[in-house]
Amino acid sequence: MEEEEYYEYYGEDAYEEEYEPTAWHYESVEEVPKNIRKYFHQRYHLFERYDEGVLLTDDAWFGVTPEYVARTIATHVGNAAGSEKTTIVDAFVGVGGNAIAFALSGRWERVFAIEKDPETLKCAKHNAEIYGVGNKIWWIEGDCLDIVPKRFPDMKETVVFASPPWGGVSYRHQPVFDLETMQPYGLKELYRTLSRCSKELVLYLPRSSDLNQVARYAADGTKTLVAHYCLRGASKALCVYYGDFGSVP
Numbered sequence: 001m002e003e004e005e006y007y008e009y010y011g012e013d014a015y016e017e018e019y020e021p022t023a024w025h026y027e028s029v030e031e032v033p034k035n036i037r038k039y040f041h042q043r044y045h046l047f048e049r050y051d052e053g054v055l056l057t058d059d060a061w062f063g064v065t066p067e068y069v070a071r072t073i074a075t076h077v078g079n080a081a082g083s084e085k086t087t088i089v090d091a092f093v094g095v096g097g098n099a100i101a102f103a104l105s106g107r108w109e110r111v112f113a114i115e116k117d118p119e120t121l122k123c124a125k126h127n128a129e130i131y132g133v134g135n136k137i138w139w140i141e142g143d144c145l146d147i148v149p150k151r152f153p154d155m156k157e158t159v160v161f162a163s164p165p166w167g168g169v170s171y172r173h174q175p176v177f178d179l180e181t182m183q184p185y186g187l188k189e190l191y192r193t194l195s196r197c198s199k200e201l202v203l204y205l206p207r208s209s210d211l212n213q214v215a216r217y218a219a220d221g222t223k224t225l226v227a228h229y230c231l232r233g234a235s236k237a238l239c240v241y242y243g244d245f246g247s248v249p
């Protein structure tokens with residue numbers, strides 16, 4: 001990330017202290033670091049039940065999937081996946097936006113949620129309790145690129161959903177975002193590792209993602225669906241549906 005972007009992402013005081021993720025519930029805008037205020041103003045889009053004590057780390061504000069988008073994705077994945085698919089693995093659970101929506105949909109017998117940062121995982125578990133689905137999700141702390149191929153190898157009944165870090169906001173400055181430069185994991189590494197569990201893999205990626213790169217991993221002679229998810233007239237992100245999915249409404 002360029003220095004200017006680093007400041008845009010983490011704030012002007014970023015170099016003064018090492019960032020230690022801390023689960024936190026901001027009550028009022030005065031408490032919120034300047035670089036997060038824009039997101040704080042959108043808090044009810046992120047979590048409609050924010051006021052019930054939703055926890056986020058400061059980093060998580062940038063990457064959480066807004067609740068309406070997460071619920072729409074959960075409906076689409078649930079409807080488009082075949083009936084043999086009974087398990088979903090949220091490989092990068094963050095503070096729980098998507099995993100909570102998958103659990104709330106009632107579509108899945110098992111929802112697994114993997115997160116490598118313990119404090120972020122603490123937020124996800126707490127937020128899932130607020131939404132009444134804490135005990136409907138199996139929580140795993142660790143590196144999904146290690147855990148998914150080892151613990152969930154070649155699982156025919158499983159769909160993998162992944163909303164990886166995008167490496168800050170640099171995608172906003174590129175008309176077409178190069179998915180191999182995405183930090184810390186490029187598309188090739190994500191696809192190759194996560195598709196060892198299931199060829200049904202849904203990736204949540206920047207809205208400007210390079211679709212030619214996406215197409216490289218589509219099976220020959222098949223269609224790979226790409227859906228934009230929009231909020232207030234603008235695309236927030238897109239999902240790529242690799243593998244055998246029916247139509248997404």
Ligand SMILES: C[S@@+](CC[C@H](N)C(=O)[O-])C[C@H]1O[C@@H](n2cnc3c(N)ncnc32)[C@H](O)[C@@H]1O
Nearest residue numbers: 063064065092094095096097098116143144163
């Ligand atoms: C964009 S956020 C996910 C946001 C999530 N969909 C939500 O709505 O809260 C990406 C998350 O992946 C986590 N992460 C990064 N690398 C990871 C890895 N190798 N294994 C598991 N989690 C990882 C980060 O700590 C971060 O919380």
